[in-house]
Amino acid sequence: MSATEATRARPSWWRRRRTREAGLAALFLAPSVVVFGAFFFYPIGRIVYLGFFQQNQTRTRQRWVGTEQYVEVLTGDEFREGLSITVRYVLYTVPAGLVLGVLLAVAANRRLRGIKIFHTIFASTVATSVAVASIVWLVLINPTVGYLEVDWLRDPDRALFGVALSSIWQNLGLTFIIVLAGLQAIPEEINEAATVDGMSPTRRFFTVTLPMLSPTLLFLVVVLTVFAFQAFAQIDILTNGGPAGSTETLVFKIFQQQQGGAVGEGSVMAVGLFVITFLVALGQFLLLERRVHYGSDRA
Amino acid sequence: MSEPTTDDDVVVAPTTPGLGDVPAARTPSARPGSRARLAKQVGWYLTLTLLSLIVLFPVWMILVRALSQPIAYLTAGQPPRPVEPEWDVFSRAFRQGDLDRRLLTSAGMTIIIATAQVVTSVLAAYAFAFLRFPFRRLAFMGFMATLMLPIEVTLIANVETIRTLGWFNSFQGLTAPFLAAAFGTFLIRQGFLGIPDDLRDAAELDGYGHLGFLWHVAVPVTRPIIASFTVISFLSAWNQYLWPRSIITREAWDTIQIALPKFASENINQLNLGFAAAIIAALPILAILIFFQRHLIRGLTAGAVKG
Incomplete structure (x- = not known):
């Protein structure tokens, strides 16, 4: 200006x-x-600053340690472990959530009497909070009182997957709503043209619907990834980080450091998380930018 | 939700008038034979019902567990139906879990956050849409940058701030970081930018200043967008977990979301009460889903936000 x-x-x-x-x-x-x-x-400035300090054993004093703590924590096992658990959580929840959401939306995207009832049912899991969804899944997979007699939450190899199930279920409503909106935005003429060409429904889905839906799916990948990165309540409630630390994501570790008074160490992890989420956001921005380009050709 | 478009069935798709010879354009599956059509419809109803049962199965199970007498349920081998149902479980959960108090705390927090977010977002959106001031672009980018910053990153520093202010276990502490919302500012600004210039000019002719225009034109015109944002804001505030968990240290201040898991694990031999409480906690949001579905869906599809 x-x-x-x-x-x-x-x-x-x-x-x-x-x-x-x-x-x-x-x-x-x-x-x-x-x-x-x-x-x-x-607080961004504050956590960067706090990262330069280390608390003593009793957490009553802190001393300046410079960049030492940054190097130590960011290259340490704890951070790497937290990050790899977080990434695994993304891999468990995002693809499964996406596939199931598309499945529900495609099934419900048709003209039938009473279809609105099915829409409401499929969307209904948005009404659950993470806390409620976690308790619901506690009913299903708890080792002692659960319906399915599985011991996943106490098995270090399966606990994270068990927690992921509750997230996948809870995200279904949102994924369904967004994919359905995406499907309904596809111009009807395109579907009709494909049908006139004699394409089978399956082929049409893969060659017409899915490509048209790709911006929506991309958006959902970003949203679900962010959700997975932020996952906390389900872990706090279902496993409390256990067994043997197998469900301690980065966010969970940061929370624990904060509760335990290891503010310096936790701050360094938070800075690490910030850099990672920033990069994810940047990637999202670049992808969306591209989406705007081919989107505008259609308009 | 708007009218669904047909996905794979030309039979029910309206034929475009003027497209001419309709029969030639039909595929074999679309033959006028209404029996094939009926079979197909029944097939879809069956598929959709099956999918509904899968989605709702966890909900059914928590209902079963809430209603069943816990010991009898376990000895009966955990069947997927209620055992010796006790219908007073909800009122007992309400009393024993102090749910009225928890719900009030949650409601207070949610109302404060949602109201504040709507007001601050409308004001900021107005400034960005209609007022000219130095560094406007930069300020807008600064606002949007906060969207990329999850509360988890700033948690440690924010908890420290709240401790310094002495706001642990208080509504100030529960709500302060959430009194403004970049998402709301963005959404409402988009709405404001869509207001036609004619309306602006007319308002100016009527002698409206900025405040008059904001109150009498801009807000009423964008009411659907503001409503959508209100619903989203309400939902995410109600479902908050990490923040209250970090700054509430006295049980008296537990929000419903924080109290639930405690309640469910405290009463191992009264698990039914915990499950009943979870159902009660989900009801307000379920009501919103049913009564404000249109607004909720518009808000969610405008760019989903974290609950």
Whole structure:
């Protein structure tokens, strides 16, 4: 904006009006700016700073250790372990959630009497919170009182998968809603044209529907990945990080450090998590940018 | 949800008028023979019913467990149906779990957060859409940057801030970090930008200043978008877990989401009460899903947010 240039050429009443507008804008933005400043931007600086300090055994004192702690934590086993568990959680929940969501949406995307009832049922898991979904799955897979008599949550090799089941189920509603909206946005003529060409429904799904749906699916991959990265309640409730630390994701480890008073170490992990989520967000942005390009050709 | 388009069935797809010879365009499966058509419909109903049963099975099981007398249920070999159902389990869970108190805390927190988010987002969105001020683009990018920053990253520093302010175990502590929302600002700004210039001009002719225009034109015109955001905001506040878990240290301040798992694990021989409590906790959101489905779905599809 070449504001200064423009104002010089304008009459004084205009400049006054401009100042008033800026004043009003400041007033309107102030509440948000205060909240974001105090709880988003300041804490970023704060965790970077806290990462330079180490707490003593009893967590009563801290001393400056410089970048030493950063190197130690970010190259250490704990961080690598947390990250690899987090990535595994992404791999368990994202592809499965996507496939099941598409399945439900394709099945429910047709003109039938009473189809709205099925829509509501398939969307219903959005009504559950993570806490509720976790308790629901506790009923199903708890080793002592669960319905399926499986011991997954106490088996270090399967516990994470057990936790993932609750997330997959809980995400179904959201995935269904978004895929259905994507399917309904596909122009009907395209489907008709494919049918006139004598394409079988299966072939049409893979050669027409799926490509048209790809921007929606991409968006969902991003959303579900973010969800998986943030997973906390289901782990806290179902396994509490166990057994043998096999479900301690990065976020869970950060929470534990915070609770245990190891603020320095936890802060370094949080900085690591921040860098990773930033890269994921950047990747998302680049992909969405591309999506806008081929999207605009259609419009 | 808008009218579903047919996915694979030309039979029920409306034929485009003017397309001419319709019979030639039909595939074999679409033969007028209504018996084949009926069979196909029945097939879909069966498929959809089966899928519904799978999706709802976990819900059915928690209902079964809530209603069944716990010991009798275990000795009966955990069948998928209620054993010696006790219908007063919900009222007992309510009393023993102090659910009224937990629900009130959750409701208070949710109402404060949702109201504040709507107000701050409308104001900020207005500034970004209609007011000119220096560094507008930069400020907008700063707002959007917070979308990339999950609460998990800033958790340690924010808990420290709340401790310094002495806001542990309080509504201030529960709500402070969530009183503004970049997602809401973005969504409502999009709505504001869609307001036609004619409306602006007309409002100016009527002598409306910015405040008048905001209150009498901009907000009423974008009401559907604001409603969608309100529903989303309400939902994510109600379902909050990590934050309350971090700054609530006294049980008296537990929100329903925090109290649930504790309650469910405290009463191992009264598990039914914990499960009943989980069902009660899901009801308000279920009500929203049923009554505000349109708004909820518009909000979710406008760019999903984390609950």
